[in-house]
Amino acid sequence: MGDTIQVRLPDGAVRQVPRGTSPLDIAQQISPRLAKEVLVARLGDGGNAIEEGRLWDLARPLEGDTKLALLKDGDPDALYVLRHSCAHLLAAAVLELFPETKLGIGPPVENGFYYDFVRDTPFTHEDLKKIEAKMRELAAQNIPNERKLLPKADALKLYTEWPQQFKCELIQEKATEPMVSFYQSGKFIDFCLGPHIPHWGWLKAFKLMSVAGAYWKGQEGNPQMQRIYGTCFATQAELDQYLHRLEEAKRRDHRKLGPELDLYSIQEEAGPGLIFWHPRGGLVRKLMEDWLRDELLRRGYQLVFTPHIMLRDLWKTSGHTSFYKENMYGAVEVEKADYQLKPMNCPGHILIYKTHLRSYRDLPVRLAELGTVYRYERSGVLHGLLRVRGFTQDDAHIFCTPSQIESEVEACVDFAFAVLKTFGFDRYEVELSDWDPAHPQNYAGKPEDWQRSTAALVDTLARMKVPYKLMPGEAAFYGPKIDIQLVDAIGRPWQLTTVQFDFNLPARFGLEYVGEDGARHQPLMVHRALWGSVERFFGTLIEHYAGAFPVWLAPVQCEVLPLSDKFQDYAKQVAEKLRAAGFRAHLDGRNEKLQARIRDAQLMKTPYMLVVGGKEAEAGTVSVRHRSKGDLGPRPFEQFLADLHAEVESKAV
Numbered sequence: 001m002g003d004t005i006q007v008r009l010p011d012g013a014v015r016q017v018p019r020g021t022s023p024l025d026i027a028q029q030i031s032p033r034l035a036k037e038v039l040v041a042r043l044g045d046g047g048n049a050i051e052e053g054r055l056w057d058l059a060r061p062l063e064g065d066t067k068l069a070l071l072k073d074g075d076p077d078a079l080y081v082l083r084h085s086c087a088h089l090l091a092a093a094v095l096e097l098f099p100e101t102k103l104g105i106g107p108p109v110e111n112g113f114y115y116d117f118v119r120d121t122p123f124t125h126e127d128l129k130k131i132e133a134k135m136r137e138l139a140a141q142n143i144p145n146e147r148k149l150l151p152k153a154d155a156l157k158l159y160t161e162w163p164q165q166f167k168c169e170l171i172q173e174k175a176t177e178p179m180v181s182f183y184q185s186g187k188f189i190d191f192c193l194g195p196h197i198p199h200w201g202w203l204k205a206f207k208l209m210s211v212a213g214a215y216w217k218g219q220e221g222n223p224q225m226q227r228i229y230g231t232c233f234a235t236q237a238e239l240d241q242y243l244h245r246l247e248e249a250k251r252r253d254h255r256k257l258g259p260e261l262d263l264y265s266i267q268e269e270a271g272p273g274l275i276f277w278h279p280r281g282g283l284v285r286k287l288m289e290d291w292l293r294d295e296l297l298r299r300g301y302q303l304v305f306t307p308h309i310m311l312r313d314l315w316k317t318s319g320h321t322s323f324y325k326e327n328m329y330g331a332v333e334v335e336k337a338d339y340q341l342k343p344m345n346c347p348g349h350i351l352i353y354k355t356h357l358r359s360y361r362d363l364p365v366r367l368a369e370l371g372t373v374y375r376y377e378r379s380g381v382l383h384g385l386l387r388v389r390g391f392t393q394d395d396a397h398i399f400c401t402p403s404q405i406e407s408e409v410e411a412c413v414d415f416a417f418a419v420l421k422t423f424g425f426d427r428y429e430v431e432l433s434d435w436d437p438a439h440p441q442n443y444a445g446k447p448e449d450w451q452r453s454t455a456a457l458v459d460t461l462a463r464m465k466v467p468y469k470l471m472p473g474e475a476a477f478y479g480p481k482i483d484i485q486l487v488d489a490i491g492r493p494w495q496l497t498t499v500q501f502d503f504n505l506p507a508r509f510g511l512e513y514v515g516e517d518g519a520r521h522q523p524l525m526v527h528r529a530l531w532g533s534v535e536r537f538f539g540t541l542i543e544h545y546a547g548a549f550p551v552w553l554a555p556v557q558c559e560v561l562p563l564s565d566k567f568q569d570y571a572k573q574v575a576e577k578l579r580a581a582g583f584r585a586h587l588d589g590r591n592e593k594l595q596a597r598i599r600d601a602q603l604m605k606t607p608y609m610l611v612v613g614g615k616e617a618e619a620g621t622v623s624v625r626h627r628s629k630g631d632l633g634p635r636p637f638e639q640f641l642a643d644l645h646a647e648v649e650s651k652a653v
């Protein structure tokens with residue numbers, strides 16, 4: 001044991017310092033200003049002595065040679081520690097206000113932190129406000145967070161006498177060393193591995209969000225706890241931005257907008273996870289599907305339809321009854337034979353492929369179906385339109401020769417981009433999932449299939465200049481794939497498009513084609529879905545547009561509003577002419593004040609409101625009001641019609 005240790009900084013500089021020097025001492029040596037800006041240290045030596053990336057209190061003496069990074073508030077690890085310290089601050093404030101409270105655990109989590117408490121009275125909204133105020137009061141005192149070590153027996157004694165029985169239990173279970181680490185901040189002390197920020201003065205941008213019930217250790221039957229959730233950021237600006245994003249997400253929630261805009265419902269009487277498309281939602285779906293079918297035909301796909309229920313033996317051949325069993329409904333017996341509600345469309349398309357002996361000249365065969373499938377999802381994971389038990393995939397299967405895979409993959413990616421552009425998304429993220437070549441036994445297909453297909457995916461993305469993230473070992477057992485996530489109006493990613501190779505099914509079903517050499521070969525098979533499912537994509541669209549669909553997709557494009565009863569005739573003419581020209585117009589001739597009818601059309605997010613009265617009837621005009629641009633003034637009706645036509649044709653968003 002020497003008296004000095006080597007500390008390697010991120011820029012490569014090595015400092016020799018006395019053993020027991022703290023990261024804060026080193027920060028001081030570098031610059032007093034840096035010492036004021038750092039929150040926590042990250043260690044590592046790349047070997048085993050110190051775990052790489054281990055976080056360390058600034059004031060805690062360094063015990064041996066190490067790498068050392070001094071983390072400021074922009075670092076994600078520093079934010080994590082900041083949030084952990086904020087959880088302690090929450091517990092301290094709760095104990096000041098409600099000293100009888102028993103403490104559970106209080107970790108940082110994504111976007112914030114929580115602390116679990118046991119108290120006879122439920123925490124109210126008012127209590128949260130009081131607790132938050134107490135937290136601010138304590139934080140303003142810049143109380144230092146100090147690490148302390150206590151012998152295990154003393155630690156247990158401390159919590160037994162307090163009494164804090166849950167903490168006793170934690171120490172019994174978790175403290176493996178003779179000495180137990182605590183963090184003390186003023187009067188507050190907590191059994192905790194740390195690390196923590198130097199003092200609570202750093203905690204300025206935080207907010208308590210909610211209280212929820214939780215079981216001790218997450219196990220039903222254990223004592224019920226009250227979990228207070230909070231969020232915390234390094235700066236007020238970041239906190240504000242986060243809270244704004246939350247508000248936006250709430251405002252856009254398709255589960256709220258769906259019923260409000262009369263688009264769809266889920267009915268208790270029919271069962272969970274099953275979607276009823278109302279006329280307004282059904283119309284949007286029709287427009288989506290029309291676009292898709294036209295595009296499929298234009299791009300050389302053939303449209304097929306396959307049964308919803310097929311013999312269970314077919315699903316044995318495909319292997320689904322073993323590897324996909326968890327998500328399938330039980331067998332239905334018909335005339336002593338077992339039938340299966342389809343969870344996927346692939347076997348149906350394979351059976352169609354097999355009805356002819358295909359030659360290399362026939363390939364690629366691209367079979368597409370808006371295929372409705374049924375999958376068992378546990379009720380706890382069902383979520384609006386996004387996780388459901390019955391849905392319609394925009395599914396297709398491509399059967400091709402090895403020499404065709406690059407052009408087929410490129411066409412799929414190009415199609416996916418056309419979807420993004422048409423439906424108004426300009427940001428996306430691409431992931432390429434490959435196998436783990438160290439374990440070929442876990443995969444279907446030959447190594448050369450994997451290499452060739454993965455190379456085709458990589459080359460295609462490179463040629464198309466599409467940036468992507470490689471996900472080694474993330475592929476399904478039957479082939480590599482590309483996933484495209486779109487990024488919505490408020491920056492949230494949504495998994496939609498998948499282009500997936502399959503080396504399993506062609507072999508299981510003995511698929512063949514006659515090659516140029518006259519011999520039989522096995523075709524390559526690609527599954528691909530662009531929207532994922534109609535339901536999922538519809539949910540995404542609702543949230544992306546906050547229910548205000550672009551004019552080409554809007555269920556009602558124009559609401560015609562006669563100023564009063566006297567102008568019903570002209571209003572009717574306007575509405576009828578719009579309908580005759582192929583637009584979706586509705587006449588709101590109710591005996592209500594104009595303002596109230598405008599408000600209702602606004603609430604339904606109808607793009608155009610056309611107000612007509614005496615002046616308009618005389619001049620053959622309409623007074624145009626747009627849902628977001630407001631009053632656009634009077635326009636000759638023919639001109640409005642031409643403008644609307646152009647807007648719909650261009651699918652303007």
Ligand SMILES: [Zn+2]
Pocket residue numbers: 084088106190191192193194
């Ligand atoms: Zn802690």
Ligand SMILES: [Zn+2]
Pocket residue numbers: 344345346397527528
């Ligand atoms: Zn498939």
